[in-house]
Amino acid sequence: xxxxxxxxxxxxxxxxxxxxxxxxxxxxxxxxxxxxxxxxxxxxxxxxxxxxxxxxxxxxxxxxxxxxxxxxxxxxxxxxxxxxxxxxxxxxxxxxxxxxxxxxxxxxxxxxxxxxxxxxxxxxxxxxxxxxxxxxxxxxxxxxxxxxxxxxxxxxxxxxxxxxxxxxxxxxxxxxxxxxxxxxxxxxxxxxxxxxxxxxxxxxxxxxxxxxxxxxxxxxxxxxxxxxxxxxxxxxxxxxxxxxxxxxxxxxxxxxxxxxxxxxxxxxxxxxxxxxx
Amino acid sequence: xxxxxxxxxxxxxxxxxxxxxxxxxxxxxxxxxxxxxxxxxxxxxxxxxxxxxxxxxxxxxxxxxxxxxxxxxxxxxxxxxxxxxxxxxxxxxxxxxxxxxxxxxxxxxxxxxxxxxxxxxxxxxxxxxxxxxxxxxxxxxxxxxxxxxxx
Numbered sequence: 001x002x003x004x005x006x007x008x009x010x011x012x013x014x015x016x017x018x019x020x021x022x023x024x025x026x027x028x029x030x031x032x033x034x035x036x037x038x039x040x041x042x043x044x045x046x047x048x049x050x051x052x053x054x055x056x057x058x059x060x061x062x063x064x065x066x067x068x069x070x071x072x073x074x075x076x077x078x079x080x081x082x083x084x085x086x087x088x089x090x091x092x093x094x095x096x097x098x099x100x101x102x103x104x105x106x107x108x109x110x111x112x113x114x115x116x117x118x119x120x121x122x123x124x125x126x127x128x129x130x131x132x133x134x135x136x137x138x139x140x141x142x143x144x145x146x147x148x149x150x151x152x153x154x155x156x157x158x159x160x161x162x163x164x165x166x167x168x169x170x171x172x173x174x175x176x177x178x179x180x181x182x183x184x185x186x187x188x189x190x191x192x193x194x195x196x197x198x199x200x201x202x203x204x205x206x207x208x209x210x211x212x213x214x215x216x217x218x219x220x221x222x223x224x225x226x227x228x229x230x231x232x233x234x235x236x237x238x239x240x241x242x243x244x245x246x247x248x249x250x251x252x253x254x255x256x257x258x259x260x261x262x263x264x265x266x267x268x269x270x271x272x273x274x275x276x277x
Numbered sequence: 278x279x280x281x282x283x284x285x286x287x288x289x290x291x292x293x294x295x296x297x298x299x300x301x302x303x304x305x306x307x308x309x310x311x312x313x314x315x316x317x318x319x320x321x322x323x324x325x326x327x328x329x330x331x332x333x334x335x336x337x338x339x340x341x342x343x344x345x346x347x348x349x350x351x352x353x354x355x356x357x358x359x360x361x362x363x364x365x366x367x368x369x370x371x372x373x374x375x376x377x378x379x380x381x382x383x384x385x386x387x388x389x390x391x392x393x394x395x396x397x398x399x400x401x402x403x404x405x406x407x408x409x410x411x412x413x414x415x416x417x418x419x420x421x422x423x424x425x426x427x428x
Contacts, residue, residue, distance in 0.1 A: 001295065001297050001298055001299075001302070002297070002299065002302075002318070003297040003299075004297070005295070005296075005297055006296055006297060007296065008279060008296035008340070008342050010342075010343075010345070031340075031343075033338075034338050034339060034340075034343075035320055035335070035338050038299070038320075038337070038338040038339065038340065039318070039319035039320055039337070039338060041297070042299065042318050042319065042337070043319065051296065051340075053342075053343060055343070094403065097320075097407070098323070098404075098406055098407025099333070099386060099390065099403065099404040099406075099407050100323060100326050100333045100334060100335055100386050100389075100404075100407050101320055101335065101338075101407065103332045103333055103334055103389070104329075104332075104334045104335065104338065104339075184406065185403065185406035186406045186407055
């Protein structure tokens with residue numbers, strides 16, 4: 001057998017899941033869609049003592065009431081067909097893995113896994129979303145800006161479980177764009193850019209710009225956001241792209257040099273701005 | 278060991294499994310259903326795709342214990358006494374397989390896709406991005422799925 005041995009607990013409620021995580025100690029891990037965790041188990045990159053399966057813990061609902069609250073085990077595929085989900089997320093979704101992995105992969109799992117090249121964390125950061133975590137001591141809300149630390153590391157404490165993420169509804173005058181380059185469709189991004197612009201008339205009154213994969217966590221670019229204010233968006237897109245390229249400093253990889261990845265990021269930011277209209 | 282009970286290709290199966298047993302290995306080694314192929318074992322190649330409660334899923338990214346209470350369909354469930362499914366017929370007509378290693382996974386993903394409506398050619402190509410084929414090339418596979426979608 002490929003994974004190292006572990007105990008398995010199927011939680012039928014959040015309370016059972018939190019009890020399982022608390023009892024399992026520091027090496028206990030929640031199992032959601034398993035599209036990253038199960039391969040990591042198979043490769044023995046992770047060896048949890050206890051796996052707490054949260055797929056039946058009652059976290060599979062999407063609720064909209066002023067904002068959109070997405071239960072942790074809502075499948076990624078469910079977002080594509082839900083009108084309440086912010087358009088940026090639906091633009092990003094085709095880049096999230098593949099048809100079959102989106103059937104099973106969850107929103108909460110992707111956020112908690114915090115892969116620096118994952119699309120949903122970038123969307124959450126750009127939309128100023130919130131992660132809701134529960135543990136036995138209680139419940140807390142963590143702003144996306146305070147959640148992602150670096151690759152595969154968040155500010156979740158041991159025993160805490162992501163139960164839902166909170167996303168804003170689309171607002172009047174808002175437009176968004178998501179751009180990514182991967183070597184193969186559905187593969188991890190070489191670079192990606194997410195942009196949300198809110199215009200008053202023709203003028204950008206609010207700009208949110210973030211990049212990922214070239215950084216160790218979803219990264220907002222406030223200087224690029226400031227540059228876009230007062231423009232039409234389109235007329236400042238080239239300058240904004242150039243600035244973004246200067247602001248990131250990715251290391252060279254086996255696939256691309258640092259210079260290429262900078263240039264690519266600038267192009268993706270420009271295109272995402274051009275798309276946000 | 279954990280006792281599980283599930284439905285596989287219409288048959289009720291009861292087995293005791295270790296939590297770390299992957300669904301793919303359970304299907305192949307315990308049940309002898311070797312139509313589900315194991316390629317990359319990390320969710321990329323698509324060869325192990327099965328229907329899990331009616332929805333296409335990677336068998337290698339599921340544990341057998343997670344299938345307790347579930348309904349699993351493998352490629353062996355497709356052809357029945359009355360012969361191949363229209364999708365399988367289309368694969369044969371278009372020479373959409375050669376060595377056949379990737380075929381079971383593609384058939385199961387396409388079965389899910391076709392159950393949702395009539396996909397466009399672009400949607401078929403997007404679905405196929407999750408399946409690696411190293412011999413036929415993808416064009417005949419897309420043609421076959423497209424023809425099955427029209428029928």
